[in-house]
Amino acid sequence: xxxxxxxxSMALFSDPNDHYCQRVRIVxxxxxxxxxxxxxxxxxxxxxxxxxxxxxxxxxxVDRDVCLYDSVILMxxxxxxxPHPPLLPVYPISRAHIRLYIKRIENDWCSLxxxxxxxxxxxxxxxxxxxxxxxxxxxxxxxxxxxxxxMNEEFSLVDCCIAPILWRLxxxxxxxxxxxxxxxINEYMKRVxxxxxxxxxxxxxxxxxxxx
Numbered sequence: 001x002x003x004x005x006x007x008x009s010m011a012l013f014s015d016p017n018d019h020y021c022q023r024v025r026i027v028x029x030x031x032x033x034x035x036x037x038x039x040x041x042x043x044x045x046x047x048x049x050x051x052x053x054x055x056x057x058x059x060x061x062v063d064r065d066v067c068l069y070d071s072v073i074l075m076x077x078x079x080x081x082x083p084h085p086p087l088l089p090v091y092p093i094s095r096a097h098i099r100l101y102i103k104r105i106e107n108d109w110c111s112l113x114x115x116x117x118x119x120x121x122x123x124x125x126x127x128x129x130x131x132x133x134x135x136x137x138x139x140x141x142x143x144x145x146x147x148x149x150x151m152n153e154e155f156s157l158v159d160c161c162i163a164p165i166l167w168r169l170x171x172x173x174x175x176x177x178x179x180x181x182x183x184x185i186n187e188y189m190k191r192v193x194x195x196x197x198x199x200x201x202x203x204x205x206x207x208x209x210x211x212x
Contacts, residue, residue, distance in 0.1 A: 011036040012074075013040045016203030016206065020059060024061070025201035026164075028078065030197040033082055040060075061077070109162070113165055116173075137174075142184075149191075155195070167189075170210055
C-alpha cells in the first residue's frame with residue numbers, strides 16, 4: 001500500500017462506471033492536468049481508499065499531502081488550483097448560481113438516476129423513477145435551447161455533472177427521440193459528447209454505452 005505522504009503526483013481513485021467519478025475526470029481533461037487515474041471498484045474498494053476516506057467512497061483525490069473526497073469538492077478544488085480554463089464564473093453571484101444548478105441536478109437528476117441503477121428495470125418503482133427523470137430532462141428543453149451550455153455561454157462545472165448522466169441514459173432505458181421537439185437537447189448532447197475533454201474522460205466500459 002502506498003501511503004499518502006509517499007505520493008509525489010496527483011492521483012484520482014476512480015470507478016470506470018461511475019458518473020460522479022467521470023465528472024472529475026472531465027475536469028482533469030478540460031484543464032489538461034497530469035494525474036494518475038487509479039481504477040477502483042466502488043463495490044470492492046482497496047485498503048488504501050478505506051484508509052484515506054472516512055466514507056469509503058470514490059472519487060477520491062490525492063494531491064501530495066492533500067486528500068479530498070466528494071465529487072463537487074474535487075471539481076471546485078481543481079478549478080481553483082488550476083484556474084485556466086475557468087469552469088466557474090468570476091463573479092460571486094454567477095458562481096453561486098452555478099453551485100445552485102449543481103445542487104438541483106444532484107437532488108433531482110442524480111438521485112433518480114442512482115435509484116434506477118439499483119432497481120429491477122421491470123419494477124413499478126423503476127418505471128415511475130424512469131418517467132420522472134425523463135420528465136425532468138424534457139422539462140429542461142427551454143434551458144438547453146437558450147444557450148450553448150447549461151444556463152451559460154461557456155462550458156462549466158454544471159455541464160461536467162450533466163453530461164455523464166445524459167451519456168448513461170441508455171443504461172436506464174431512457175431514450176431521447178430524434179425529433180424537432182427534442183432538437184435542443186440532442187444538439188447539446190452532440191456538442192458536449194464531441195468535446196475533447198469528454199471523449200478523453202471516458203473509460204473503456206463507458207465508451208461501450210453509446211457511440212458519438
